[in-house]
Amino acid sequence: MTKDPVYLLSTDPQCLTRIQKELPDCIPVDSIESLFEMLQPHSRVLLFVDVAQLEHASPDALQAIALVLIQCPPARRKDRPEYDSWLQQAIAALQPAAVLPPDPTVQDVRIGYTMGCALLNRGRLERQRREALFQVLQRIAEAVEREDSLLYALQSAQQILAESVDAVYAETWIPDSGRTALIHSGIWFRSSHMFEGFFQESLQYSFVPGEGLPGAAWQSGELQWRTDVRTDRTFLRAALAERYQLGAGFAIPLFAGEELVSVGVYFFDRPRVIDPYIVELVSRAAWEFQQTIAHKSEMLESRRKQEHIRQLLGFRDQFLYNLNHEIRTPMNGVIGMASVLAEDAADPEQREFAEAIVTSAQRLMSSFEQLVFFLQEIPSDPETLNSQLEGVNLNDVLSSVCDQHTITATRRRIQFKPILRLTPYRVVGSRQLIGFVCSNLLEFCFSQAHNETTLRVESAEDKPAGNNLPVGLVVQMEYQGECLPDSVIDAVNSPDANGEALYRATTGVGPALPLAQRITAAFNGRFHLESLGRCRYRITVSLPVSEVEYSQPAASTAVATDDRTDASDAAHQQPAVLLAEDNRINQLVLARHLRSRYAVETAATVQQALKLAGKKRFALLLLDINLGNGTDGVGLLQQIRRGSGPNAATPAIAITGYTQSGDVDWLLDVGFAEVLGKPVLQQQLLDRVQTVVSRTENQQ
Known part of the structure; x- marks a missing residue:
């Protein structure tokens, strides 16, 4: 029963x-x-x-x-x-x-x-049999996914398949470099040591399409079965098979698309008629292997491309990182020396020439900074850019941008009046890109404005009538200067203008205006250029409000260029500043800028700086980060901090050509109070030094 x-x-x-x-x-x-x-x-x-x-x-x-x-x-x-x-x-x-x-x-x-x-x-x-087939396919798929090399994947799949059909010996043949014949891959499986000789003697063979059992499978593209390889006339190794007591055999080709990958050959220990179950098992396993290999090849190729792109981006970033420093350092000398010449020139024409050098160098640095920003800071794919969008404090961004451009306004004799209003809302966007938009618009206004013209920057909330919740935060800039053609105004205000048409229409006024318009549109903001008559213009940028709220910051104050403290108001006893700078030209420029208010002592090496810092107390340490000879300002500051000398707690300002946000954050983290990027302008330098020195005096 x-x-x-x-x-x-x-x-x-x-x-x-x-x-x-x-x-x-x-x-x-x-x-x-x-x-x-x-x-x-x-x-x-x-x-x-x-x-x-x-x-x-x-x-x-x-x-x-x-x-x-x-x-x-x-x-x-x-x-x-x-x-x-x-x-x-x-x-x-x-x-x-x-x-x-x-x-x-x-x-x-x-x-x-x-x-x-x-x-x-x-x-x-x-x-x-169905359950066994499923297990075999699953094991093969797992083995292929696990192995990084195609040959190792073939070896694992061959062993699994040989054990599943009770084959006593198996081998893998692959195309030669010219893809004209099959050669032994060196991958083989045996159930007994007695078959090692068969493997060694098989290494000398090769098979063209249609020749032998491997060649027949290659030519037909299908499984080939031999009931007894010892007596089969088409089996070229019949004598070897007789000597090593092999019986039936079959071969199965593996393809990647139209291209042959390998031919697997399997032998039994006795003659055997074709078994439909083995044919189905091997055919299904070959198909599964091919699909898995194809999928894995796509993944490996994608991974290889991503790694290649990552390396290229790494090379690019390192190049820009070094280029940033190598350009800023000499430009610091050019702008600094030209500024000194302009101040000391008795001849008005010579002063005009020197100021032209300063203005041209500043424009060159502005263009260079925009180039580095776009190459390094803006992600190339939309997903990464979207992931960086945040709730941005617009007043913080505007304050920083206005501080950076105050010196430019002073030099160009433009009355610059930022009016920044407090608001408890943030705007949706990228802090870097929004700062870039505002900076570009100020550059545009400076380039168009006439001397002795007021440039007003104002922030406000954009509220529809009867609604307390703003839909956006507004930045407005007003200036009077060069008259703009109506075609420029129409192109900038057109919501349908594509990039090429926009840049073509604004030829002659520079790239700042179209760049700002395009970036504002990318954040779903509104951009409007309005003529107020008599060559006076208002630029309005409205950025969407984020739902993120933040606590009210300390009140921002308006900055005007005519309210600056003059050098004559300095204290009778000048505070002492230690300047560590290895570049002779930059050392002369920075010392000249500071000596109107401070007693400056200079050092060209770490050893000289340590010696001076050990003798007397300074009000401030002004340290160049790249001091040459493998040393840097960070190491110098750390040595001074670890010592018990008079400057262990003296505040320090870093001067560097490395100005990426990550560099600045790192320098602040290691103990610098401020970071100045080259080229350093005189008023900018004096303002930062005065801020740090005053802050320290107030704390004491």
């Missing part, structure tokens, strides 16, 4: 008695529904059933049941005139193991039972 249970469902008492007499262990059930309630998931059973009981049963629901159908007695067929047709349809749909007559004999029952058991066993074998 089979281990699988046997159930009986019939309404004919005579049929029930006869079957139970022959199969005493069968279990009677009264309906299909009650049978399903008794069965465990995926269980397979043998069911003797009256065909009339299956009228409403689903074929899919009965797929795990081996059926032996019992026909209805003639007396019950009267209720179904088309019984014969209905019976044939049921047999076709249910595929029973046997169909018994209405009044089955003992012999009929035995035949039905035998055929039902055979069907159960066949179904069990098919299920086991």
